[in-house]
Amino acid sequence: MAEHGATAPHRQRFDLVVSGGLLADPLREAPEPGDIAVRDGRIAEIAAPGTLFGDEQLDASGLLVTPGLIDLHTHVYAPRTYLGAPADTIGVRQGVTTVVDAGSCGSDDFSDFTDNVVRPAATRVLSWLNISRHGLVHGPRELSHGPGDVVEAATEKALRDHPDQIRGIKVRMSSSVLGDSGLAPLRSAKRVAERVGRPVMVHVGNEPPVLGDVLDLLGAGDVVTHAFHGKPGGLFGSERQARAAVARGVRLDIGHGSASLCFATAERALAAGFTPYTISTDLHARSIDGPVHSLATTLNKLLALGMTPHQVIRCATLHAAEVLGLGVDLGTLRPGSVADLTLLRREQGPVTLTDAEGATRTGDTHLEPVAAVRAGRIHPVKTGSA
Known part of the structure; x- marks a missing residue:
């Protein structure tokens, strides 16, 4: 010492x-x-x-x-969204000092989110701003109504006005969200993110779009959450692109959620060398009572699959802080x-x-x-x- x-x-x-x-x-x-x-x-x-x-x-x-545990993917915009859970309930009351809301809020409602969620919380609350101006305020299909869902200038302004709070952009790229939007929202998110120097967190799940097409648009520092789901396609439907993405610095995140951590997929992934860079919960009002429960429980699930305590703690501290660009202040005991x-x-x-x-x-x-x-x-x- x-x-x-x-x-x-x-x-x-x-x-x-x-x-x-x-x-x-x-x-x-x-x-x-x-x-x-x-x-x-x-x-x-x-x-x-x-x-x-x-x-x-x-x-x-x-x-x-x-170091204080960091949950990189949560939903805490309560009561404005159907998924919102109180920040402190899944934060400090569960031993987690920082939660990052993953796209519950878009540019339209960010001031309300700050006033009613961020400021009152004892837990540090950071944000992935949804590329959809609506976030999840109007429901779970925020990118299905056409080009008007995305206003790049408003998203960029919010990031520039709140650089300490908004750490990147969230975009949900699965068929249940997109309607006919295809890859356009992700391309918008990448344009804005590159202009302001922040990463993108991409939700993946039911295809289309094919995961490989999503991965091909991502670069170093970007995050793929729900990477270990058990739905058709996924990592092993686009293995060549997945390996190339990881090699260029794309980070794989657990994002457990109600439907996105499959033990069989995770075991196969770990055996194939796809180790999660971060472990997060996707905790929200509908997953607290199961199957997720807490960040600690999610860490324990990865322990049960063969990761070590040192590895899972790194994933929820040092690595999460690095993703957020906060490695100087958070994630270590320096x-x-x-x-x-x-x-x-x-x-x-x-x-x-x-x-x-x-x-x-x-x-x-x-x-x-x-x-x-x-x-x-x-x-x-x-x-x-x-």
Whole structure:
């Protein structure tokens, strides 16, 4: 721990010290014991156990202390959309310090979203702005009514006016959403994203369009969410294009949702070298009670498929922060970064987990959130809350 900070006891006082835990920094290969000191909402120092003192002390004995978990794909525009879930219900109350709303809102309603969702939340709420001006406010077929659904100038203006809040553009490219729009909305999203220097997150599912045609339009930093679904086509219907896309920096995201994590597809993908870059939930009002439940439960499903705790934590911290362009402030335990932390208990013993198609797998270890620290403020996990 020496390179993180001093190891000799000293009496400098901090706002908060998280003590006694195993620090699971995704920049390191294995957890190490240590204490974390927080001042003014940022990590001020990391040192050997028992050497830091704070006005407030959080005992993490027996727990993993990770950077605050980031859920890259959620829907929290409640009550304006049919899917909206309260941000804190799936955020800090479940040990998640940052949720990213994935296209619930478009340019028409972004001010309302900011006023009524972002500002009141204890959880950090970021956004993938829907390329459709309507988002999901008028229902789930936001790109099916013709060219008027997409106003590139309005989308671009929203991104330029709110660069800290809007981290990229969301576009849903599946037959149930598009009507006769084809690839046009994705081409619009890419034009705007390239002008403002932000990535695109693409929802994939039922074809058409064929996944390979979607992938051919994507570049480094773009995200394919629902990449491990079990619907016809998918990764293995466009394997050549999928491998080429990953090689040029396109990132594969879980995006569990009600219909988009298939254990059989994920097992085949992992065996073929298609490892998810990020693990997200697509949590919304209709998936909280199952099959998704929480980000921690989704991480446990990937553990059951053979990924390691280190890998799944990286996917929901460091990698997610990199996708968002926030790797300096979020995703690690580096001194100077924002003091967003998640405390996890690592449980041993069998646990049965269910995918979006009702298939089950049994894991022999699982992670249970105990508390979140958001910008230095402690939030206990609400066990049993939806």
